[in-house]
Amino acid sequence: MPTEPTMLQNSTLDFLGNLARNNNREWFNTNKTAYLAAKEDVEAFTAALIREASRFDPLLADLLPKNCLFRIYRDTRFSKDKTPYKTHMGLWLCPSGRNSNGPGYYLHITPGASFLAGGYWMPPADDLKAIRQEIDYNSTALKQLLEANSFRKYFGGLDEEHALKTAPQGYPKDHPEIALLKLKSFTVSHPFKDMVLTTPKAARTVAAGWAALAPLNQFLRSATDVASQQF
Template structure:
């Protein structure tokens, strides 16, 4: 489970996002990061049972993203993220493709999955798969439990114009116009601090798993 001091550190970091404060509290960061890594190791073991494409040899420390922000092209020059991001890829240790993502932030944690902003050739393949086999995708995203957990799948960023080679009267055009194919579910602080937090999150990922399979099949 995620410890309260981990959340406290993130809250304090949000209020003191500067190098002097961070260096003075480096030991708190190290302890918080170790908590997140240990939690991720536990989650990986559970997740492999749900999605065999997620390697059981994946190390938690390689899944926890850097807390240092890339400020080179950003107007926001605060040097640190105020969250821990955890990427659980299903195609080895590299990011990209259909995966799972856990975001830990006081009051704003969530679990997500799917494929965010696919590269051009993958996007083309996914759209083609939807055009050919939309029934399979709809069976996943229109299931009552899926909608209850993740909302309306088409309520995410779309093209304003029609994709090349697709007509406006295509019955699946709202799915085909999507730029990303992701879902997310918010997590309360009490849920991530629970002794059963890893099991709860893995259970939610089990509902995302069929979507990831559909997306992986489309690009493979």
Template sequence: MIQQPTLDFLSELVENNNRDWFMANKGRYEAARENVVALTDELLKLMHKIDPALSPDLEGKKCVMRIYRDIRFSKDKTPYKTNFGISLPTTGTKLGGAEYYLHIQPGKLFIAGGYWMPEATHLKAIRQEIDYNAHDLKAIIDEPEFVKLFGDFRDGEKLKTVPRDYAPDNENIELLKLKSFIVLHNLTDKEIKSPKAAETIAELCSKIYPLNVFLRNAIA
């Protein structure tokens, strides 16, 4: 579970996003990160039973993303992220491809999964898989509990025009226009602080698992 001091640190970082404050509170950051890593390790134990594609080499400390922002090409020059991001990739130990993602930020917590903004070759392969086997994808995303947890999959970020090689009257054109193939479920601070937080997150990931399988098969 995530402890209140971890959330307190992130909340205060929003108002003090500068190097002097961060360095003065480096011990708090390190304790918060250790808390997040511990939750991730607990979650991984459950996730290996849900998704066999998760690498046995994954460790919590490798899955927790850096808090330092890359500000080289950003107008926002604040040096630190105000959240902890945890990525569980399903294609080895590197980011990219179908994955599970946990976002820890006070009042803005969520669990997500799928494939965000696939590279061109993967995007083409996923669209082809949808065109050939849309019934398989729709069986996943139109299942009532899936819709209740994650909303309408078709509402994701889309092209404004019809993708190349597909006709406007294709019955699955709204799925084919998608640029990302992700789902998201918001969590409460209470849920993430519960002793059963890892179990709650793993259960949600189990509902995302069939979508990730579909996406992995498409790019295999």
């Protein structure tokens, strides 16, 4: 039985680059065959990524590649930008599915600006409360994984773009872990050059980055799983 492709084809990046320069329905419809080929390529690559990622996160093993890819069509109803298509392809590996917002693993594919990412983006109020509670009770575990060499090799630290300006309700402003408690998302990212994704070791390279953030996802899952059992 043939194995899944372990890298992306250059033609997929070429398609996305051309789409960025011709983001209109007429061009897209004329080049629909190229789009379908690119989509099939990314889906096949996703199968290899699932296989690799399942080695360190077995909860991903049963995911179907087609259920991990995001649509290329943009929702322009509430946006000033009316271009109809995304100029990237994205995939999300999460045990509870593509449309869930739990801890997971993301790959963003676009010429010149591809990156991997992961963690828990903007958790809902109950989960955010549970994560902050776990930080309050068990900050040592989180700081140890954030300071691990395997983590710091890929990520400088947690993203801070959604941090509160003041202490969250229930925590003093001089709390020793106030910087972590102010976060509203718990995510990280790591950029890639195009050539990384088009070499035979691409799937293993992406999975290695995800493996470095897997302990973070486990910490976040543990915090929110415990919270869900309390209701």
